[in-house]
Each structure stands twice: as C-alpha cells, then as structure tokens.
Amino acid sequence: MSELILPEHVARKVKAKSAVPEVKAEASPVESAYVKQDELYLDPTKMDMTAIERLPKPTGWRMLVLPFRGQGKTQGNVYLPDEYVERQTLATVVGYVLHMGADCYTDKDKFPGGPWCQKGDWVLFGRYAGARFKIEGGEVRILNDDEIIATIADPKDVLNV
Numbered sequence: 001m002s003e004l005i006l007p008e009h010v011a012r013k014v015k016a017k018s019a020v021p022e023v024k025a026e027a028s029p030v031e032s033a034y035v036k037q038d039e040l041y042l043d044p045t046k047m048d049m050t051a052i053e054r055l056p057k058p059t060g061w062r063m064l065v066l067p068f069r070g071q072g073k074t075q076g077n078v079y080l081p082d083e084y085v086e087r088q089t090l091a092t093v094v095g096y097v098l099h100m101g102a103d104c105y106t107d108k109d110k111f112p113g114g115p116w117c118q119k120g121d122w123v124l125f126g127r128y129a130g131a132r133f134k135i136e137g138g139e140v141r142i143l144n145d146d147e148i149i150a151t152i153a154d155p156k157d158v159l160n161v
Contacts, residue, residue, distance in 0.1 A: 055135065058101040061145045065095035065123065065130070068155040069138065094155045095141060097121050104145045116148045124150040124158065 058064045069089050073079045097119050105115035117123050130143035152158060 051137075052098065055098060055140065056142075058099055058142050060101045061103045061106075062101045062142050063097055063104055063117075063145060064099040065125070065141045065143055066098050067092045067132075067139060067141060068094040068096070068122075070156075089139065091127065093124055093127050093149075094152065094158050095123055095125065095143075096155075097123055098140070100145075110146065116145070117151050122152045122155050123148050124152055 055064060067089055070085060070092070071080075072082075072085055097117055100119055105111045125141075125143055125147050126149065129147040130141040132139055132141045
C-alpha cells in the first residue's frame with residue numbers, strides 16, 4: 001500500500017482531531033475580558049449608568065459634541081423621511097457641547113480672552129471638523145478646542161443648505 005503524503009499543517013489538524021482533547025488551561029485576565037460571540041454582548045454592570053455617563057470622555061484639548069438633529073417634521077406638520085433627517089444630521093455644523101477635556105482652553109497664549117465655549121453651549125463648527133463616530137441612537141463628534149467657530153443661542157437659527 002502506498003503512503004499518503006500530506007502538507008504539514010493538514011497533518012497536524014488530522015493528528016489533533018484524533019488525539020485526546022486537552023484540558024483547557026484557565027483563561028488569562030485579558031482573554032476573560034472578552035465576551036464569547038454567542039453570548040450576550042452587553043455588560044449588565046453598565047446598566048446603572050446613564051447614557052451621558054457612558055459616552056466617551058474626551059482627553060486633552062478635545063470636546064465631545066452632539067450634532068443638532070433637527071425636527072422630523074416641517075412647520076406645516078409634514079413629516080420628513082428618516083433618510084432626509086439623517087442626511088441633515090451628517091451635514092450639520094451645529095452641536096451641543098457634552099464634555100470637555102481637562103486641557104480645553106488652558107493655553108493662555110492661544111486663548112488670551114478665555115474659553116470660547118463651555119459645557120452646555122450650542123456651538124458652530126466647520127462642516128468637516130473633528131472626528132465623528134456612531135453611538136447607540138446617533139452620532140457624536142470629538143472636536144479640538146480651536147475648531148469652534150461661534151456659540152449660538154438657538155440651533156434652529158442656523159439653516160443647513
């Protein structure tokens with residue numbers, strides 16, 4: 001009878017399948033931090049935290065801004081399609097300051113007049129400014145402190161065209 005010649009990686013798989021299964025060693029601390037794919041992906045310990053507390057905290061001179069979403073209907077009570085509202089949200093240049101990093105506006109040479117905005121302000125920023133990323137329920141941006149163009153009283157005053 002002739003001998004079957006297999007590539008080494010295939011031979012190892014065949015050998016491993018026929019061998020007695022090994023007792024798996026205890027998982028390392030890093031491996032145990034991951035949730036298995038077929039299990040729930042939510043961490044129940046986070047359930048007590050509010051949505052604002054679960055948002056990322058910006059570092060350094062960065063700030064977390066929630067873009068203005070606008071209304072889902074016109075003044076004449078005509079409902080706008082979700083796709084249109086989503087497109088307007090992506091194109092908006094207005095946002096609400098949620099968090100500020102520890103070093104925001106601390107450079108006295110760059111900001112001699114003091115901070116340009118503070119937490120809780122509606123601000124105007126450049127269309128492509130900052131890093132945007134999705135969270136559950138929408139999108140947020142992280143902007144540098146010098147990317148703020150102006151503060152505004154009412155976000156509805158600025159139209160997206």
